[in-house]
Amino acid sequence: MTTHAAQFINGEWRLGEGAVFASVNPANNEEIWRANAATAEQVDSAVKAAREAFYSWGELAFEERLTVVKRFAELLKENSEALAVAIAQETGKPLWETRTEAGAMVGKIAISEKAYHERTGVVENPMPVGRAVIRHKAHGVVAVFGPYNFPGHLPNGHIVPALLAGNTVIFKPSELTPYVAELTLKLWEQAGLPKGVINLVQGEVETGKALASHKGIDGLFFTGSSRTGHLLHEQYAGQPGKILALEMGGNNPLIVKDVADTKAAVHDIIQSAFISSGQRCTCARKLFLPEGEQGDVILAQLLKATKAIKIGNYDAEDQPFMGSMISNNAAAGMVAAQQQLVELGGEILLELTHTEGTGFVTPGIIECTKVTDFPDDEHFGPLLKVFRYSDFDAAIEKANDTSFGLSAGLLGDNQADYEHFLRRSRAGIVNWNRPITGASSAAPFGGIGASGNHRASAYYAADYCAYPVASVELDKVTLPGTLSPGLTIE
Ligand SMILES: NC(=O)c1ccc[n+]([C@@H]2O[C@H](COP(=O)([O-])OP(=O)(O)OC[C@H]3O[C@@H](n4cnc5c(N)ncnc54)[C@H](O)[C@@H]3O)[C@@H](O)[C@H]2O)c1
Ligand SMILES: O=CCC[C@H](NC(=O)CCC(=O)O)C(=O)O
Numbered sequence: 082m083t084t085h086a087a088q089f090i091n092g093e094w095r096l097g098e099g100a101v102f103a104s105v106n107p108a109n110n111e112e113i114w115r116a117n118a119a120t121a122e123q124v125d126s127a128v129k130a131a132r133e134a135f136y137s138w139g140e141l142a143f144e145e146r147l148t149v150v151k152r153f154a155e156l157l158k159e160n161s162e163a164l165a166v167a168i169a170q171e172t173g174k175p176l177w178e179t180r181t182e183a184g185a186m187v188g189k190i191a192i193s194e195k196a197y198h199e200r201t202g203v204v205e206n207p208m209p210v211g212r213a214v215i216r217h218k219a220h221g222v223v224a225v226f227g228p229y230n231f232p233g234h235l236p237n238g239h240i241v242p243a244l245l246a247g248n249t250v251i252f253k254p255s256e257l258t259p260y261v262a263e264l265t266l267k268l269w270e271q272a273g274l275p276k277g278v279i280n281l282v283q284g285e286v287e288t289g290k291a292l293a294s295h296k297g298i299d300g301l302f303f304t305g306s307s308r309t310g311h312l313l314h315e316q317y318a319g320q321p322g323k324i325l326a327l328e329m330g331g332n333n334p335l336i337v338k339d340v341a342d343t344k345a346a347v348h349d350i351i352q353s354a355f356i357s358s359g360q361r362c363t364c365a366r367k368l369f370l371p372e373g374e375q376g377d378v379i380l381a382q383l384l385k386a387t388k389a390i391k392i393g394n395y396d397a398e399d400q401p402f403m404g405s406m407i408s409n410n411a412a413a414g415m416v417a418a419q420q421q422l423v424e425l426g427g428e429i430l431l432e433l434t435h436t437e438g439t440g441f442v443t444p445g446i447i448e449c450t451k452v453t454d455f456p457d458d459e460h461f462g463p464l465l466k467v468f469r470y471s472d473f474d475a476a477i478e479k480a481n482d483t484s485f486g487l488s489a490g491l492l493g494d495n496q497a498d499y500e501h502f503l504r505r506s507r508a509g510i511v512n513w514n515r516p517i518t519g520a521s522s523a524a525p526f527g528g529i530g531a532s533g534n535h536r537a538s539a540y541y542a543a544d545y546c547a548y549p550v551a552s553v554e555l556d557k558v559t560l561p562g563t564l565s566p567g568l569t570i571e
Contacts, residue, residue, distance in 0.1 A: 084115055088283060090119075090281075097117030099123075102116070113260050116259065120291070125297075139249075141247070165182065166396075173407060186233050197246065201547045219247030225240055226253050242543050246543065249277060299324065301323070310534075314327060327533050331364075331488055336493075338493040340494055347386050350368060350379075351387060353517045354366075356518050358462060359464065366464075406441070412440050432445055449468055488520075489508040490515070508529065510528070
């Protein structure tokens with residue numbers, strides 16, 4: 082495959098001037114996309130173009146910006162199947178799932194419009210003299226960094242609210258999913274965004290570093306691993322004037338207690354742990370099952386149902402539940418994580434196996450109750466660690482024993498247990514009798530601890546896309562009826 086113009090800078094597709102990189106279908110290693118990365122100089126051109134476009138874009142009436150964004154939504158709808166296929170080819174996720182991702186991208190536009198008004202609208206309050214007005218203004222030029230696991234939906238969750246608020250954007254997608262980013266940018270181009278309002282810089286870590294460290298950006302909205310997020314946080318230390326929103330990983334617990342319908346519990350555990358081949362930030366990594374008969378029954382049913390999970394190519398007619406992981410390396414990393422747990426005292430109940438040379442793995446379940454030095458790492462794949470417990474409070478404490486705090490859940494029929502769990506659990510998403518994946522875009526989405534920096538995304542993305550401006554206003558300069566003591570104005 083030959084290289085092509087993959088950098089969208091100032092309204093033009095340009096050839097990258099950096100090293101060549103490529104993206105492959107992780108199920109069969111077929112090359113999908115190849116281009117040269119953007120250099121630091123090209124990143125600089127993108128930042129300058131975004132700066133130049135900022136005043137005119139930011140000063141348009143909201144309705145005018147919305148018109149362009151709605152045109153993008155229409156184009157997304159018209160092209161949703163092509164986009165779903167691209168996401169599936171590049172990530173390995175099955176089509177049934179990537180169709181929902183394309184649908185979530187369309188849905189994001191109406192939700193972001195509502196959130197813009199609700200979270201950052203204009204509020205006027207009368208004062209004894211004049212009025213107090215609250216408005217919100219765009220930051221300026223913002224960088225958006227995306228992860229590979231939702232290459233369409235998650236960057237879109239930063240880009241749409243950022244543009245609606247009046248910011249201009251430089252988007253740096255994951256180097257593992259450049260094709261999806263390119264297709265998405267072509268739709269923005271067709272939607273008629275003025276030149277420079279959105280720019281795309283593609284490349285590996287060097288391109289990311291050039292953008293993140295560029296002095297000309299006013300903010301950075303990042304979704305990705307906790308490791309990279311922490312690096313960015315360190316890099317932003319001492320720059321209080323810049324807005325940094327970090328959406329990072331998790332090490333998420335799911336507790337089961339007193340359920341009548343054990344099959345329903347097994348369903349919710351599988352949806353929590355193995356959807357997207359375990360490559361969701363919200364996936365359950367640790368399952369707490371009660372000691373005794375109920376826990377035994379659920380574990381036996383879980384093992385049986387997990388063994389039966391269908392795995393296959395994204396486009397198989399009989400759709401699999403799990404596709405390939407993102408890469409052979411990511412899959413090999415899961416085998417290594419499983420081995421590490423075994424060395425620490427874990428007992429494999431269902432082995433995670435890897436078809437070498439591809440991203441395909443089978444889901445694994447490992448009993449870790451006796452592991453004393455349990456590593457607080459996010460294993461970003463389909464490996465579920467099981468802990469048996471005899472005391473609910475001790476289970477909650479162990480569930481909270483992580484530096485992360487993204488999602489947590491309770492499967493149990495007793496409302497009082499849930500209320501107790503809700504009070505004690507430490508996470509930004511706490512669910513009851515529902516999978517802990519599949520969060521709503523109409524709610525805030527973010528974690529605490531190593532999972533985020535208190536700038537929740539989804540419905541609250543509007544908050545980090547603009548800053549509040551408070552004004553006290555009166556139509557004409559007017560002398561007050563009563564002057565302050567000691568003042569005479571004649
Ligand atoms: N909380 C959330 O909303 C959320 C959502 C999806 C994924 N995630 C997390 O994302 C991770 C998977 O995504 P990933 O592997 O693509 O993440 P990643 O951190 O490797 O990469 C994310 C982005 O950062 C860039 N990058 C990497 N190193 C950089 C550096 N030193 N400087 C600047 N940019 C750099 C990458 O090129 C990519 O664009 C998982 O940990 C998952 O939990 C979190
Ligand atoms: O991998 C991480 C995202 C998982 C996904 N979350 C969302 O879609 C949040 C909603 C939004 O951003 O609009 C999930 O919970 O499955």
